[in-house]
Amino acid sequence: MKTLFRGGTVVTGHGTRRADVLLDGETVAAVGRDLPAEGARVVDCAGKLLLPGFIDAHTHFDLDVCNTTTADDFASGSRAALRGGTTTVVDFACPNKGETLHQGLRLWHEKADGKCACDYGFHMTIDDWNPTIASEIDDMYDEGITSFKMYMTYPAMMIGDEAIYHALRKLREKGGISGFHCENSGVIDALVSERKAAGDNGVWCHPRVRPDYLEAEAVGRLMRIAQAADVPVIVVHTTNAQALAEIRAARRRGQKVYVETCPQYLCLDDSVYDKEDWLESAKYVCSPPIRKKADQDALWRALRTGEVQTISTDHCSFTTQQKLAGRDDFTAIPGGIPGVETRGELIYTYGVAAGRMTLPGMVRALSENPAKLYGMFPCKGVIAPGADADIVVYDPEAHHVLHAADMVSRCDYSPYEGVTTKGSIAQVWLRGTLAVDHGQLRPTVGKYIRRGKCAL
Ligand code: URP
Ligand code: ZN
Ligand code: ZN
Numbered sequence: 001m002k003t004l005f006r007g008g009t010v011v012t013g014h015g016t017r018r019a020d021v022l023l024d025g026e027t028v029a030a031v032g033r034d035l036p037a038e039g040a041r042v043v044d045c046a047g048k049l050l051l052p053g054f055i056d057a058h059t060h061f062d063l064d065v066c067n068t069t070t071a072d073d074f075a076s077g078s079r080a081a082l083r084g085g086t087t088t089v090v091d092f093a094c095p096n097k098g099e100t101l102h103q104g105l106r107l108w109h110e111k112a113d114g115k116c117a118c119d120y121g122f123h124m125t126i127d128d129w130n131p132t133i134a135s136e137i138d139d140m141y142d143e144g145i146t147s148f149k150m151y152m153t154y155p156a157m158m159i160g161d162e163a164i165y166h167a168l169r170k171l172r173e174k175g176g177i178s179g180f181h182c183e184n185s186g187v188i189d190a191l192v193s194e195r196k197a198a199g200d201n202g203v204w205c206h207p208r209v210r211p212d213y214l215e216a217e218a219v220g221r222l223m224r225i226a227q228a229a230d231v232p233v234i235v236v237h238t239t240n241a242q243a244l245a246e247i248r249a250a251r252r253r254g255q256k257v258y259v260e261t262c263p264q265y266l267c268l269d270d271s272v273y274d275k276e277d278w279l280e281s282a283k284y285v286c287s288p289p290i291r292k293k294a295d296q297d298a299l300w301r302a303l304r305t306g307e308v309q310t311i312s313t314d315h316c317s318f319t320t321q322q323k324l325a326g327r328d329d330f331t332a333i334p335g336g337i338p339g340v341e342t343r344g345e346l347i348y349t350y351g352v353a354a355g356r357m358t359l360p361g362m363v364r365a366l367s368e369n370p371a372k373l374y375g376m377f378p379c380k381g382v383i384a385p386g387a388d389a390d391i392v393v394y395d396p397e398a399h400h401v402l403h404a405a406d407m408v409s410r411c412d413y414s415p416y417e418g419v420t421t422k423g424s425i426a427q428v429w430l431r432g433t434l435a436v437d438h439g440q441l442r443p444t445v446g447k448y449i450r451r452g453k454c455a456l
Pocket of ligand 1: 060200285286287288314316335336343
């Protein structure tokens with residue numbers, strides 16, 4: 001089946017141009033002016049932007065954490081992703097403590113296969129370094145897992161500096177890459193104890209026990225471990241100016257560092273933790289916490305200069321009912337917020353339409369760079385001959401108001417409730433199949449993506 005997108009503006013990471021796009025089955029066959037329509041269904045794209053399907057390289061679907069499970073599993077999470085223009089997610093496979101990477105991978109395939117409506121891959125969490133895990137890394141690459149994640153905080157998943165060093169040396173051999181959750185665990189624990197001893201239990205304690213400088217400390221330490229291991233690393237969900245300064249210093253030493261941030265750190269500020277209504281603030285509990293307006297500005301600037309390469313969501317959704325588990329203990333509020341359904345329109349609204357980012361910059365951050373960083377380019381991340389026909393048709397003239405009640409995520413709230421978007425996603429195509437038409441989802445079957453090595 002051939003499909004011709006006629007008269008739109010095609011956006012790549014390098015620029016924009018008026019062009020038609022011809023699909024042949026699941027792939028892009030041609031991009032150019034006045035392409036022939038014979039035998040093709042025609043999609044009128046006059047006035048529309050054609051963007052490569054977004055990649056969300058940071059989701060947590062069907063994750064057991066804090067004695068509960070995320071509201072979104074692969075079925076609802078992937079449908080929410082598609083609705084937000086995301087055609088590929090890379091979720092964090094997470095072995096149970098003490099289990100092998102193979103067990104973790106099997107578990108994540110059980111959760112995702114046959115349920116995921118968009119294309120998907122997995123990063124693998126490394127929460128320990130021992131001979132078994134060391135011997136499994138090669139197999140992970142054979143399974144198309146070419147990126148990993150390590151946590152410098154969270155008792156259930158955290159890994160020490162020595163283990164990080166050994167893991168990085170192994171990944172170096174493979175030309176592999178790992179993302180890191182950077183926060184200083186020990187001092188956070190001490191600050192939590194102090195707050196509790198003082199009988200202070202408001203949601204406002206959350207940002208105060210996890211301040212920006214304790215994130216920056218862990219980023220700085222990671223930079224030095226990576227320097228010793230002589231390997232590039234990724235800092236995920238980067239939130240603040242001091243963390244960026246540590247990354248800048250490492251780059252000045254000649255180190256290669258990739259940086260991800262998320263919409264919540266670009267569009268929201270820490271006043272969300274000071275709301276009168278406990279639940280209204282608890283909705284925003286995530287780690288690292290949402291920071292100050294000055295940090296937002298620093299992140300937007302860093303996106304413009306190329307210091308930050310990707311914007312993912314860290315979609316980790318819990319309902320308000322689940323958040324209530326922390327009513328009497330702020331550390332028991334399940335950490336994480338939803339975002340996979342709103343990222344594209346938020347970044348267009350707060351970034352492109354607000355003059356903070358160019359359209360090619362948005363495509364680099366949401367599509368091209370994650371495709372390159374996580375070994376999926378040029379199959380994903382670009383509208384070009386031979387690429388998968390993952391396309392977002394964006395109408396820059398439309399708008400709508402974000403309401404959780406209209407969303408397909410199983411989370412019952414949105415951190416962006418009431419925001420009026422600039423522009424709107426008109427259609428989403430997944431490998432040549434219309435997946436979303438003006439908000440209406442159609443049945444699609446996602447494919448597991450065996451990823452290659454980092455090429456950014
Ligand atoms: O609070 C958050 N971000 N939860 C998700 C897990 C993580 O740290 O990425
Ligand atoms: Zn994290
Ligand atoms: Zn995360």
